[in-house]
């Protein structure tokens with residue numbers, strides 16, 4: 264065979280990825296379960312580059328040069344396993360199977376192990392940027408072996424988004440590392456969007472402003488520290504008018520947010536690893552809450568008038584600036600938590616992920632692309648073992664500068680009865696980290712009281728237990744342990 268790389272699964276994502284590869288000069292083998300998709304790709308775009316279409320999986324595999332590299336871009340879950348099962352008997356040791364679908368990293372670890380036994384490389388790869396990204400340059404997060412990256416790296420780096428001539432693709436780490444990082448990327452995307460939504464809600468209520476007016480505020484923000492794809496499209500969506508009713512578009516959309524599940528995966532994994540990604544968790548739960556229509560209807564009736572609907576700010580410009588600073592500070596928290604999560608996953612699975620590198624490849628192609636990510640790379644360049652991103656000079660300064668605004672915004676929203684779960688939980692996280700003494704001491708006391716779970720003391724080594732039901736004397740300590 265002569266094709267340098269193959270793509271099986273030619274729905275929107277696979278089709279655009281194949282076109283992107285061909286446009287960059289690679290000879291691309293094509294395959295799809297139902298042949299119509301392969302044929303229509305050839306009819307519509309066959310002249311964009313060199314494609315080698317096949318109708319059977321065997322012909323597809325035979326059309327590839329060795330070692331073969333096959334991108335699988337099918338529905339995640341069972342379909343991915345079905346395609347892998349069909350591929351494996353046709354491949355030879357040294358060949359590479361690349362799953363660019365949205366797989367759970369645990370599935371990727373399982374598949375990598377299984378294929379390794381056949382001498383095959385399995386590369387779970389996160390691809391972000393939707394169908395536009397796939398065609399014009401996504402952010403690419405490949406896992407898998409170093410050997411597989413030696414072949415795939417040059418290909419992926421040439422089709423990825425480029426920022427300052429740096430490709431938005433690095434080898435993330437072995438087995439499931441790529442899909443893990445893609446998962447956390449999506450979690451951060453949830454938090455980013457929830458924070459933006461809360462800022463919009465506050466501005467709308469506080470200023471008693473229409474969506475078009477708020478669109479202008481976001482447009483202004485997009486030329487500062489908050490500059491990002493999501494802020495840019497927020498201005499776009501808020502400024503849009505519904506053609507049939509003439510109303511602001513945002514007012515005719517049903518207010519129940521949906522999810523495909525990557526936010527949930529992120530939170531589940533963070534719970535397992537013991538990493539408080541409160542921003543992502545609140546964002547995920549806020550979407551769930553929005554979907555509970557019957558509870559919302561009942562609560563709205565039962566508790567009507569308990570907020571302060573007539574709340575309006577007096578100093579318009581000061582309030583806008585407060586919200587902007589609260590948004591930036593909360594966003595820093597969400598990213599700090601997300602990167603903590605990646606570091607914890609990297610330690611748990613021995614992936615050795617370069618955190619600065621991750622922030623670099625999110626600067627382009629993906630949904631959370633933002634100016635801000637340069638600062639994350641700088642922070643990790645200066646101090647690779649930084650305990651929390653919040654303490655890096657640039658972020659610490661932004662937070663210190665924003666704290667009074669952050670507190671005012673959260674207090675205002677509580678008084679007005681406007682839910683800001685992401686703003687307020689990020690502030691609580693910040694206060695939790697910076698507080699000298701936490702009431703966790705009381706929790707330990709309670710646990711020792713009802714369950715003899717023991718506690719440590721501030722003044723002596725060892726673990727202790729108080730005889731709560733007896734004479735309340737204390738037992739334990741380093742002396743008795745030794």
Ligand code: NDP
Nearest residue numbers: 272273274275276277296297336337338339342364365393
């Ligand atoms: P879909 O997720 O809609 O999947 C459709 C493709 O899967 C078709 O090619 C279909 O073949 C194939 N397929 C489904 N079941 C089987 C099966 N049992 N055996 C063989 N092939 C099967 O396509 P998308 O292009 O939207 O997404 C592809 C992958 O990329 C998914 O994993 C998705 O999560 C991920 N992804 C999607 C993004 C997006 O924005 N859409 C962004 C990033 C990742 P057939 O034509 O024969 O039905």
